[in-house]
Amino acid sequence: MGHFLAFASVFLWSSLYVSVKILLEVFSPLELLVLQFAIGYCFLLLIAPRLLKSTLKDELYFLLAGLSGITIYNLFLNLAMDISKASNVSVIIATAPLFTALLASFLKIEKLSFVFFIAFVLCMGGIVLLSYEEGGFILNPLGDTLALLSALGWAAYSLLILKITQKTNHIILVTRRIIFYGILGMLPSFFFLDFSPNLANLLDLKIALNLLFLSLFASGICFLLWNLSTLLIGAVKTNIYVYLTPIITIITSFFVLEERLSTLAVLGTFLTLCGVILAKSKFSKR
Numbered sequence: 208m209g210h211f212l213a214f215a216s217v218f219l220w221s222s223l224y225v226s227v228k229i230l231l232e233v234f235s236p237l238e239l240l241v242l243q244f245a246i247g248y249c250f251l252l253l254i255a256p257r258l259l260k261s262t263l264k265d266e267l268y269f270l271l272a273g274l275s276g277i278t279i280y281n282l283f284l285n286l287a288m289d290i291s292k293a294s295n296v297s298v299i300i301a302t303a304p305l306f307t308a309l310l311a312s313f314l315k316i317e318k319l320s321f322v323f324f325i326a327f328v329l330c331m332g333g334i335v336l337l338s339y340e341e342g343g344f345i346l347n348p349l350g351d352t353l354a355l356l357s358a359l360g361w362a363a364y365s366l367l368i369l370k371i372t373q374k375t376n377h378i379i380l381v382t383r384r385i386i387f388y389g390i391l392g393m394l395p396s397f398f399f400l401d402f403s404p405n406l407a408n409l410l411d412l413k414i415a416l417n418l419l420f421l422s423l424f425a426s427g428i429c430f431l432l433w434n435l436s437t438l439l440i441g442a443v444k445t446n447i448y449v450y451l452t453p454i455i456t457i458i459t460s461f462f463v464l465e466e467r468l469s470t471l472a473v474l475g476t477f478l479t480l481c482g483v484i485l486a487k488s489k490f491s492k493r
Contacts, residue, residue, distance in 0.1 A: 209439030210448075216432035217448040221455030223425050226417040233414060236285030237396055238404040242418060244277065244390050247426025251383040259380040268371050269384045276364025277389020282396060283357040291350025299354040301334045304446035306362035316366065317443045322485060329482030330450040336475030361449075365442040372438035382430050450483050 230239050261269070287296045305327050311317040368385075375381055396402075409415045436445045454476050 209436045212432045212436035213445045213448040216429045217451055218455055219424050219429050221452045223421055226421045229417050233408045235401045237400045237402050240281055243422040244386055244426045246422035248386045250423055250427045251379055255379040259384055270388045272364055272367040273385045273388025274392045275360045278392030279360030280357050283353045287350045287354035291347040296354040300358050303358040303361040304449050306359055307365045307446040308443045310362055311443050326482045326485040330479050333475040333478030336471045365446055368434050369437050369442045372434055378434055382434055450479055
């Protein structure tokens, strides 16, 4: 069940690429993030209108999870995409499972085997081929640094949510609290980034439906599925499915946006899938 939930959350996140692309035409990255997470928070409040009882220590964990998994990961990712090549960003973000595994090993949460690193090389090789479609890699120090910080933010969130979910059965309430802190973490960005959303755009049915779809799934249901998966199978195994993100995005774009699928993309897909299968196999267990 944990593997299914992890795949489902990654599948939904990757498939929502089309909605993000449409919405970024009328909203800035910060505007879109605040709107989608605010709606996602209200959705979780609607399905579970109860207060979460917690200690000061619990609130600290929620705050750190919100800042790392909502603010740092999402905001830095969008900013990186805005100033750096998408191919660079996708490869750097794909290192999140490695950072998660190394951090988990350092903190003695989970053990790693040599096979895990072989699987990582296969996955990264496949993702490089998938991303090479845009014509290679041109370094952008600021954009690539933001993408690296985004990947580190997700690694930290993955381990924090493992710690949090082991101490509670109220996954919906916990997820809602984490999103709340994530939104608060975006507030300082208002002094540096453009935030003047034209809400009249929501009168366009296509924009309204895509925002609602993105908010309910990417900012609500997907986080629930991911948090449950982390509780069931651990942070390292759950993060393996992050490698599938570019594959799902490319396949979705092929069918929905009619973007081409080249030989390199097919080869990259094959290598990435081989790496994921190897990482999940019994040989990667210590």
